[in-house]
Amino acid sequence: MGLHDRFKNDEDLDTKGVTLQLDDNDKPLCRIRLARAGGLNKKFTAAVEKVRRKFAKLFEHNMISDERNREIMIEVHADTTVLSWETWKPAPTDEDPQAGEWVSGIESADGEILPFTRQNVIDTFKALPTIYEAAVAHCSDSQMYNRAYIEAATKN
Numbered sequence: 001m002g003l004h005d006r007f008k009n010d011e012d013l014d015t016k017g018v019t020l021q022l023d024d025n026d027k028p029l030c031r032i033r034l035a036r037a038g039g040l041n042k043k044f045t046a047a048v049e050k051v052r053r054k055f056a057k058l059f060e061h062n063m064i065s066d067e068r069n070r071e072i073m074i075e076v077h078a079d080t081t082v083l084s085w086e087t088w089k090p091a092p093t094d095e096d097p098q099a100g101e102w103v104s105g106i107e108s109a110d111g112e113i114l115p116f117t118r119q120n121v122i123d124t125f126k127a128l129p130t131i132y133e134a135a136v137a138h139c140s141d142s143q144m145y146n147r148a149y150i151e152a153a154t155k156n
Contacts, residue, residue: 010146
């Protein structure tokens with residue numbers, strides 16, 4: 001793989017996203033379609049720039065707490081990188097852990113499937129920071145949005 005193949009941005013993948021699937025051992029839990037945080041995702045870049053301008057003085061004087069910064073970035077990601085969220089709904093029997101279907105929505109703490117909305121994404125990311133961190137790591141990794149890399153990785 002040459003330099004250009006390895007690092008070429010793919011606007012289709014950057015904006016239409018790739019899937020992050022979260023599992024519990026062999027049991028699927030959810031899959032989140034994520035646009036790239038950066039690259040050719042202009043929506044993300046514009047949102048970050050808007051935040052930077054809005055809070056410029058606070059950032060400049062280091063007057064914004066880590067907690068508030070995290071809340072702001074959760075909102076930015078909910079608006080610009082999280083494109084869809086599906087939850088695995090197992091079949092009524094426990095015989096086959098792979099039996100079931102993907103349904104649109106986010107599983108709540110009590111097991112209810114909530115609609116995929118901006119607010120439900122924000123609430124889930126706040127309640128489950130590990131999922132937020134996994135999503136940010138995934139959508140910030142340029143390799144995940146490079147077709148040549150994906151093709152090479154799936155061959156191995």
